[in-house]
Each structure stands twice: as structure tokens, then as C-alpha cells.
Amino acid sequence: MIHPIFGNRSRLTVWWLIWFFVGLSQSQILFFAANCSLTASLIDGSLSALFYGIIAMAIWFPVIQLSSGEAKTGRFILNHLILSVISVAIWLFGVKWITMSLLQDYSLYEDCWTDSFYYRLGAGLFIYALVILTYYLFINIEKINRKNIKEANLERMLKETELMLLRSQINPHFLFNSLNSISSLTITNPEKAREMVIKLSDFMRYALSQKEDRIVPLKTELENMKLYLEIEKTRFGEKLVLEESIEEATLEAKVPNMILQPLYENAIKHGVYESVEKVVIVIKINMHGNGLIIRIINDFNPENVPVRGTGTGLQNVRRRIDLFYNKEAYLTTKKENSKFIAELYIPLTG
Amino acid sequence: MTVKQNIKVLIIEDEEPARVLIKHYLSGYSEIEVVGECADGYSGLTSIRELSPDLVFLDIQMPKLTGFELLEVLEKKPEIIFTTAYDEFAIKAFDLNAVDYLLKPYSQERFDAALRKGIGRIRSETREDNGRDALTGYRSEGSPPINRIVVRKGNGISFIPVDTIQYIEAEDDYVMIWYDDGKALKQQTMKFYESNLPKDEFVRIHRSAIVRIDQIRRIEPYGKDTYRAILKNEKRLPVSRSGYKNLKEKTA
Incomplete structure (x- = not known):
């Protein structure tokens, strides 16, 4: 199955548009609610969106891998727990590290990051869940489509064969x-x-x-x-x-x-x-x-x-x-x- | 030196070109005398009775009476060579103790081989009686159920439509067929009718009885493990344990 976002130009545009707004909201929240500086808020917001956009796109590959087998429910939950923790951790600390290396004075930002940690964790997990849901939705629609096409082909073939035999x-x-x-x-x-x-x-x-x-x-x-x-x-x-x-x-x-x-x-x-x-x-x-x-x-x-x-x-x-x-x-x-x-x-x- | 008698041959075949071909193939044999030609099963039956040929070329699919039905009602059977277009009947013909079975179109060589076999049988001292008992259960598996039964009636024949049959009882080597207009005795096995009557309409309820399902009015117990079927005309027939099971399966 081809990548649903990467393989399609208009979807890719929508994808980054969504992340742009995610980044914008993140900056606003950091600036107004977590007392970060404007620069730090803007850098953190943009980086968060960009970073998560890339991570979310990459998640597709383990997801498609996991969805192809007949996994049991417990196994399924465990897999996604591990995957979500890894993804969110990379995102949290990745964004922190890059933002800090871009700012001259990062002590203030460190405080602001610590203050907003639980918010970030929650948002990260929430977005993870949304992305996964979207992917599963996509996979299932694709599966149904394929099945329908297969069935239609089969039916047509049967009809052809039957007509030929009858004739x-x-x-x-x-x-x-x-x-x-x-x-x-x-x-x-x-x-x-x-x-x-x-x-x-x-x-x-x-x-x-x-x-x-x-x-x-x-x-x-x-x-x-x-x-x-x-x-x-x-x-x-x-x-x-x-x-x-x-x-x-x-x-x-x-x-x-x-x-x-x-x-x-x-x-x-x-x-x-x-x-x-x-x-x-x-x-x-x-x-x-x-x-x-x-x-x-x-x-x-x-x-x-x-x-x-x-x-x-x-x-x-x-x-x-x-x-x-x-x-x-x-x-x-x-x-x-x-x-x-x-x-x-x-x-x-x- | 004994003078060999001519062999009397009858051709029963509904298509003219096919009869012409047989006559042509026979023309080289001086000892063969074609005593008649018939274009349908019924006149074939009459001709066999009148002319008593030694050898008959018999088509299977024919108007009025099929080749197989003709043999069913014939008392004294001549040697038979079947000629037909399609081999769905081959096994049946073999069971009927026929001399040979010619598939159309056939060559002179193939025809000669069959004819030699026939002449051999006729000339041999120990002529076997042609299958009084071979005439049973010859229909192959999976053929559609029969629609009529041909029986002797006086000097002629008549057909019993399967739709009018009420029940069939075994009587030694024969079966008695009871139908709407009377009854008829026929030399055939119960097994044959069990497998060739429409399976959704008839059921074998006993070693000695097959009955049309909708003729049964009721079933009542009769001794240990056995039952009795009472038909619409008050006739009582025995039902065995396995017969009871058959009946239950079909009416379930």
C-alpha cells in the first residue's frame, strides 16, 4: 500500500496546513499560558509542528506493518503503547534540544518547557491517537475498495464464463x-x-x-x-x-x-x-x-x-x-x- | 458339408442416411440378408416379433420407443448391435449383453469387427440366452430420473407415466406397479426403481415396497421397531426401520 500522505500532492498540502495550525496553537499556548518568550514560543511551535509532521508520516510504516497481521487485542494495545511512547519521547526531547540549541539564553525556555511538560505529553499522545485513527480508517477504506474491485472483477468474469458456457x-x-x-x-x-x-x-x-x-x-x-x-x-x-x-x-x-x-x-x-x-x-x-x-x-x-x-x-x-x-x-x-x-x-x- | 443358413438382419434406426450406411456396409456379406428396416422403436418391436431376425442394428434415441425400452418389453431377444451418436449409454449397452456398441460415425473396419462378433455368437453352438437378468439397473449414475415405464399389454405395449404411479411392490423376480389406472407386472428390480424414480417424489420404505410420498395418509407403529404405512386408498404397506428413516429424511 502506498503512503496515503506522501504519495499524494493535495493530501500533502492539507497535511502541512494542518500542522501549521497545530504549530500556531502551540506557540499561542506557550506564549499566553506557559509564560514563554515570544521567540521561544514561535521557534518551539514551528519546530513542534514540523517535527511531529515528519514523525506522524513515519509512523505509517510501523502501522501498516502492524495492521497486516492478525494481532490479538492485548498485543495490539502493547504495540501501540510502545510506539506512542517512542514517538512522543522523540518529539518532546527532540524539540527541546533543537530549540535550546537555537536560543542564546535557554534557561527561561527550560522552565517554560518544564511547566508545559504535561500539556505537551497529553497533546503528543492525543495527536498520536488521531494520526493512528486516521491511518486505520484509510487502511480499511482501501481494503474495502480493493475487495469491492476484486468482487466486481470476479462477478464479471463469472458472468462471462457462464455466458460462454451457456452459449x-x-x-x-x-x-x-x-x-x-x-x-x-x-x-x-x-x-x-x-x-x-x-x-x-x-x-x-x-x-x-x-x-x-x-x-x-x-x-x-x-x-x-x-x-x-x-x-x-x-x-x-x-x-x-x-x-x-x-x-x-x-x-x-x-x-x-x-x-x-x-x-x-x-x-x-x-x-x-x-x-x-x-x-x-x-x-x-x-x-x-x-x-x-x-x-x-x-x-x-x-x-x-x-x-x-x-x-x-x-x-x-x-x-x-x-x-x-x-x-x-x-x-x-x-x-x-x-x-x-x-x-x-x-x-x-x- | 452343412450349408450355413443366412443370417437375418433387421435395421432399426430413425435416420434414413444412417440406414443407408448400414446397408452399404453389409453389402459385401453374402450370408447376410436384410429382412427389414424400421424408422421407430414401436415398428421395430413389431418387426422383431414378426420376422425374428438373428441380429438387430438398434439405435437408442428413437421416436415412440427407445432402443432400451424396446429390449425391456421383448420376450425373445435377438443379438443386438447398438448404434448411437454419443457414448453416455455405453455402460448400459454393455450391461445388456449387447454384441457391440457402434459410435457414429463408424468405419467399415469397426463395423466389420462388430458384425464378425455378432456372426460368431449366432453361429456358436452355445448361444447364451440374452440377458433375462442382465436387464436390470443399467442406467448410469447421475442420469435424470425416468419419466415413463414401458410394459407389455397384450400383444402391444403401453406406457405408465411416472406421475401416475402410486406404489411398487416386490414380487419374487418381478415388481408390481400400482398406478392410477391399474397395475402392471414387470421384470425389474426394486433397486432399479429406487435409484431411477424421482427421488423427491418416491421413497423406499421397505425391502419390498417403494411408495409415492404424497400417497401416504399416515404411519402407525406396528410391532417392535417397525411401522405400517396407510395409503390414501387404505392400502397398508410395511415400513422397516431403515425405511422409516428414509421417509423421515424426505419429509423433514
Whole structure:
């Protein structure tokens, strides 16, 4: 920790200003109350202030040393008793010795010094206590500040990490099944295999992108979801039917990247995976107030008892939009007849 | 010289490209005859019963009935080679006494090795009966609780949603599952249900009983150190000392 006074010009000015007044009061007290000569009072006062100013500044180093350990109360008091006695003694006798060596006739001053001894001792100890208190106050404020900064950093890092983790949760089934489809297509239709490799690569690049700006125009998100859905269509063929109805004005709106993928994945999982019939997945996007509403609707068979999923897909979306938009966004799901509807509201941002 | 019989193979797999690939890998084997292809678990079950194949390539994640559920309700099991995309199921498949477990995408060499193993088993004189008892407790630790139980019903199957189960009683090698619409006998262990039913909803109160917690009306002492649970439908179930402890922990 840097010296709180010495390392700061304006504090240093205030510091010496305070000591100037301390010195001035000391001179006045000596002159009016202790019957010192004017010269002796002035010299003693100035020296006292200068001397104590330096000593008080030096006290910082033992104080910081003492405050860093976990001292017991008794130990703490003892340490400061010793430190205060040494500091005050140096000050008392230092000032006396220098003042005496500056004055031609110091017998009078010696009397005046003896008369004011108890006052000096009291003032010295009092100032010591004030200085120590100030230092401890400073140390604690500094500690709290550091802790706050550390906590803020930690929180930010956690948030970043969490967002990154939430974003990159692509179902490994999707990846390996797609690769298996490609493996099959190399035999029956190499052209299509190559096409699918490219689509898969483009999609993975988007999904795994580690760029800072993870907020993308809706247009970009939709283009990449198209890649994802085309890959799924290769796997499931005619079984998967896609429809869309997207309001033109929404295309430039900003959304977190890969926010739609878990919704589609959920629709495919509960629609297509569980069905032997055709499954229609519809996406509808509209402006709504100060944001946009995205609905993904899929057919499902309400009589099916579903295999329980882990439920992480939709939870991740909720967590992500919470982190991004501080609860201003929402995701709701509902079942109507044989339709499952996921509704996502995202507020518009710059 | 004995003429070796053809080996009948059935492919149960919901993705078309994956079926095409298996057929292609099989095309070099003259002794293999592909007798059918199915795109979902239920038609797979029907086809196995009708065509009685020697060897089945079975996907795990499928519509209607998963590969594992299919095996649970099958009386006479053919040799099974699992094909799946992800290895979270590997241990289960091993426990089920499967021939092999192919992770997609797989090479012709890997496929051939699995197939040779399968042919070997089929051709061998001492064919083991495929795991009547191997079919227990195969779900790995930490997998999410089950949501449905598949049972045989006449010639078909039906699903018991876990939400409707009231209690389960042990009956020798079987368990009797009592649910809202009736009861069903199933070959499975109590241990399996103890670890795979949602833990906050069910409790094992006795060696021979698992009960849905909110079905219990009251508990009364019954002999030394034991208790009796009276359910909402007046059914009485024994509660052992450790069962009583389990119950107290969950309702505390």
C-alpha cells in the first residue's frame, strides 16, 4: 500500500496546513499560558509542528506493518503503547534540544518547557491517537475498495464464463449424427456430402465463435439457423417441414447469437424425434412494443409420454437472457391442443 | 458339408442416411440378408416379433420407443448391435449383453469387427440366452430420473407415466406397479426403481415396497421397531426401520 500522505500532492498540502495550525496553537499556548518568550514560543511551535509532521508520516510504516497481521487485542494495545511512547519521547526531547540549541539564553525556555511538560505529553499522545485513527480508517477504506474491485472483477468474469458456457452447449448428438449422415452421403451422393460438410462447418463456426460481440442482427442469427435446420432436414428428410413468417422490420434487431438454436432443438426433439409423421415447425417474429416476439411452434402428439429430457436447453436460454437483459426479456412455453409454443421476448437494444 | 443358413438382419434406426450406411456396409456379406428396416422403436418391436431376425442394428434415441425400452418389453431377444451418436449409454449397452456398441460415425473396419462378433455368437453352438437378468439397473449414475415405464399389454405395449404411479411392490423376480389406472407386472428390480424414480417424489420404505410420498395418509407403529404405512386408498404397506428413516429424511 502506498503512503496515503506522501504519495499524494493535495493530501500533502492539507497535511502541512494542518500542522501549521497545530504549530500556531502551540506557540499561542506557550506564549499566553506557559509564560514563554515570544521567540521561544514561535521557534518551539514551528519546530513542534514540523517535527511531529515528519514523525506522524513515519509512523505509517510501523502501522501498516502492524495492521497486516492478525494481532490479538492485548498485543495490539502493547504495540501501540510502545510506539506512542517512542514517538512522543522523540518529539518532546527532540524539540527541546533543537530549540535550546537555537536560543542564546535557554534557561527561561527550560522552565517554560518544564511547566508545559504535561500539556505537551497529553497533546503528543492525543495527536498520536488521531494520526493512528486516521491511518486505520484509510487502511480499511482501501481494503474495502480493493475487495469491492476484486468482487466486481470476479462477478464479471463469472458472468462471462457462464455466458460462454451457456452459449456453447450444442448437443453432441446433433454433431455426431450429422457426421454419420455425411459418412453415408459420401457413398450415395458425394456432392450432397460436400455441401453438408460446408453447412456444418459454417454453422459450427458461428456456434463456437468466441468474438467479443455476441450480439448479432436477427438476420445473421436466422441465416445460421437455416444452416442448422438444413442439416437436420438432411437427417430427417420429408419428416421435417419448416415454415416462417417474419416481419421485415425485425431483421436488423439485435439478439444474442445462438439464442434460437436451443428453441429449435427443443422443437425438433419433442416434435421430430418423437414422431413418425410429418412435423411442422413454424417460426413467427413480430415487433411488439419496445422489443420483438419470437414464437417457435411445433406439432407434437399430446398422447405421447415423453422421455424426460434434461431440460437444459430452455433453461440455458432463460439464464442467458436474464444475464443479457436483466429480466427485461422472457421465455414462456405452453401447449395448445397438439401445438407446443415457445415464446421469446427480447427488448430492442442500441 | 452343412450349408450355413443366412443370417437375418433387421435395421432399426430413425435416420434414413444412417440406414443407408448400414446397408452399404453389409453389402459385401453374402450370408447376410436384410429382412427389414424400421424408422421407430414401436415398428421395430413389431418387426422383431414378426420376422425374428438373428441380429438387430438398434439405435437408442428413437421416436415412440427407445432402443432400451424396446429390449425391456421383448420376450425373445435377438443379438443386438447398438448404434448411437454419443457414448453416455455405453455402460448400459454393455450391461445388456449387447454384441457391440457402434459410435457414429463408424468405419467399415469397426463395423466389420462388430458384425464378425455378432456372426460368431449366432453361429456358436452355445448361444447364451440374452440377458433375462442382465436387464436390470443399467442406467448410469447421475442420469435424470425416468419419466415413463414401458410394459407389455397384450400383444402391444403401453406406457405408465411416472406421475401416475402410486406404489411398487416386490414380487419374487418381478415388481408390481400400482398406478392410477391399474397395475402392471414387470421384470425389474426394486433397486432399479429406487435409484431411477424421482427421488423427491418416491421413497423406499421397505425391502419390498417403494411408495409415492404424497400417497401416504399416515404411519402407525406396528410391532417392535417397525411401522405400517396407510395409503390414501387404505392400502397398508410395511415400513422397516431403515425405511422409516428414509421417509423421515424426505419429509423433514
